[in-house]
Amino acid sequence: xxxxxxxxxxxxxxxxxxxxxxxxxxxxxxxxxxxxxxxxxxxxxxxxxxxxxxxxxxxxxxxxxxxxxxxxxxxxxxxxxxxxxxxxxxxxxxxxxxxxxxxxxxxxxxxxxxxxxxxxxxxxxxxxxxxxxxxxxxxxxxxxxxxxxxxxxxxxxxxxxxxxxxxxxxxxxxxxxxxxxxxxxxxxxxxxxxxxxxxxxxxxxxxxxxxxxxxxxxxxxxxxxxxxxxxxxxxxxxxxxxxxxxxxxxxxxxxxxxxxxxxxxxxxxxxxxxxxxxxxxxxxxxxxxxxxxxxxxxxxxxxxxxxxxxxxxxxxxxxxxxxxxxxxxxxxx
Numbered sequence: 127x128x129x130x131x132x133x134x135x136x137x138x139x140x141x142x143x144x145x146x147x148x149x150x151x152x153x154x155x156x157x158x159x160x161x162x163x164x165x166x167x168x169x170x171x172x173x174x175x176x177x178x179x180x181x182x183x184x185x186x187x188x189x190x191x192x193x194x195x196x197x198x199x200x201x202x203x204x205x206x207x208x209x210x211x212x213x214x215x216x217x218x219x220x221x222x223x224x225x226x227x228x229x230x231x232x233x234x235x236x237x238x239x240x241x242x243x244x245x246x247x248x249x250x251x252x253x254x255x256x257x258x259x260x261x262x263x264x265x266x267x268x269x270x271x272x273x274x275x276x277x278x279x280x281x282x283x284x285x286x287x288x289x290x291x292x293x294x295x296x297x298x299x300x301x302x303x304x305x306x307x308x309x310x311x312x313x314x315x316x317x318x319x320x321x322x323x324x325x326x327x328x329x330x331x332x333x334x335x336x337x338x339x340x341x342x343x344x345x346x347x348x349x350x351x352x353x354x355x356x357x358x359x360x361x362x363x364x365x366x367x368x369x370x371x372x373x374x375x376x377x378x379x380x381x382x383x384x385x386x387x388x389x390x391x392x393x394x395x396x397x398x399x400x401x402x403x404x405x406x407x408x409x410x411x412x413x414x415x416x417x418x419x420x421x422x423x424x425x426x427x428x429x430x431x432x433x434x435x436x437x438x439x440x441x442x443x444x445x446x447x448x449x450x451x452x453x454x455x456x457x458x459x
Contacts, residue, residue, distance in 0.1 A: 127348050129442055132158050132431045134352035135407035135420035138169060140389050142177040142290070145265045146187035148194075148203045150177035152251055153263060155389050159425055160440040173390040175287070176255050178204070179265035180275060182321050201274065208282040211252030217243045218253070261287040261390055267321040269294035276305055288388045290344065292333075293325040299336035308340035308388045309333050312350075313357040313364075330358075330380065331365025331372055342388060343380040354381045359414035374414055403427075 131139065136158050144150030153175030156167040180200055189195025194203050224240040254260035262279070266272050266289045279286050288308040289295065293316065295302060295309040302309055311333070316325040326332075334341040343358045345351035362377045386396025395403045404427035411418045423431035432438040 127351070128158055128160075129440055129445075130348070131351045132423055132440070133420060133433070134354065135409070135413075135423055136351060136354070137405040137407070137423065137425050137430075138386070138389070138391065138395060139351075140175060140263075140385075142175065142263055142265075144177060145179045146183045147177075147179060148184050148200060149207060149248075149252070150179060150265075152260070153177055155391065157425055159430060160442075169389075169391060171391075171394070173259065173261055174251075174254070175261045175263050175389070176251060177263050177265070180271050181265075181267050182319055183265065197271065201278065204278060205281075207252060208256075208278070208284075211249050211256060212282060214243075214246060214249040215253040215256055256282065256284050258285065261285075261388075263288050263290055263388075265290045267291055267293040268324075269297035273298060273301060276301065276307070287390075288342070291322075291346070293322050293329070296326060296329045296332040299333045299339055302333065302340070303336045303338035306338070306340075308342055308384060310342040310344040310385070310388065311361075312346070313343060313360040327361070327364035328368050328370070330361035331368075331370045334372065334376070334380070335365070335370050340384050340387065341380050342384045344385070355409075355413040355418060356416060357381075359416070362414060374412070378413065 138155065138157055140153050140155045142150065142153045154164060155169040155172040155175065156164070157169050159167060161167045181197065184193070184200055185195050185197065187193075194200045221240060221243055225242075228236060228239050251260060255262050262284060264272075264275055264286055266275060272289050272292065272295070275286060275289075286305070286307050288310050289302070290310045292309040292311050295311060311330050313330060314327050316322050330341045330343060333339045343354055343361060345354060345357075350357060358377055358380045361380070362372050362374070365372050383392060383396040386392040386394075393402075395405045398406065404424055406424040407420050408422040408424075409418050410421045410433075419433060420431065421433050422429060429438060430440065
C-alpha cells in the first residue's frame with residue numbers, strides 16, 4: 127500500500143488505529159519512505175495523535191459484549207475515562223512538584239525522594255491529550271455528536287484537532303471553524319450505514335467556504351489514497367455547482383497544507399517554502415484533471431518515485447516475484 131500511495135503523490139501519512147473502540151490508541155505519523163521497520167518511517171518530531179470513535183461503530187461492535195450499545199453509553203465511557211485521566215495527570219503533576227521541592231531542599235535530613243506513581247500506558251496517553259501534547263482525532267459522522275464531543279472537550283480542557291469522515295460537517299461548519307477543528311472528509315462516500323446517509327457532495331467545499339474552515343480530503347481506503355487529487359477535484363466541482371467558486375490553488379490545500387496542519391507538521395511540510403522539508407510532487411498536468419499522474423515524487427529532496435524510470439522507485443518484499451529482474455514492470459513467470 128505504501129508504494130501505491132507513493133505513486134499517487136503521498137509523501138506523508140497518519141495511520142490511525144481502530145474505529146470500533148471509544149479510544150483506539152495512538153497514531154503513527156510517517157514519511158512514505160522504504161524502511162526495514164516502522165521506526166525508520168516515523169516523521170521526525172511529529173506529535174503523536176490519539177484515535178477516538180463515536181457513533182455506530184463502537185455501539186455496534188461492543189453492544190453485545192457488555193459495552194456501550196447506545197450513543198449515551200459511548201459518552202458515559204468517554205467521560206469516565208477522561209475523569210480517570212485527569213486524576214492520573216494531577217497525581218503526576220503533584221509528584222513532580224514534590225520531587226522538585228525535594229531536590230531543592232538542602233537540609234541534611236530531607237529524607238528519601240518522594241515515590242513516583244505507577245505508570246499506566248492507557249492513562250498516560252489520555253493525560254498527554256489533556257496536556258495538549260497528543261492531538262485528538264475523532265471518528266465521527268453526525269453533526270449533533272460532533273457538537274457533543276466539542277462540549278466534552280471543553281469540559282475536560284482538551285482540544286479536538288480533527289473530526290474524521292465527518293459526513294455532516296457541512297451542518298456545523300461555523301462551529302468547527304470557531305473551535306479551530308479540521309474535518310477530514312470523503313468527496314462522495316455515503317449510505318453504507320445509517321449515520322452515513324445524510325451527507326451532500328458539497329460537504330468539503332461548504333466546510334472550506336466557512337471563514338477559518340479547515341477542510342481535508344482523506345482516503346481511509348487503499349485505492350482512494352492513490353487518487354486524492356481526483357477526490358479533491360470531485361469535491362471542487364460539487365462546490366462550483368452550488369456557486370462556491372474555489373480556485374485550484376486553494377483546493378490543493380485539502381490534500382497538502384491542511385492535512386499537515388492537522389498532523390502537527392505544517393511548520394515542516396505541506397507547502398513549498400524555504401526552510402521546509404523538500405516534499406515535492408511533480409504532476410504531468412493539472413493535478414485536478416482525471417488524466418493527471420504523479421511523474422516524480424521527492425521526499426526530503428530525494429527522488430523516491432519516478433514514473434519514467436521504475437528502477438528508481440521502491441519495491442516491497444511482497445512484490446519481488448511479480449516483476450522481471452530488469453525492472454520493466456512485466457509480470458514474473
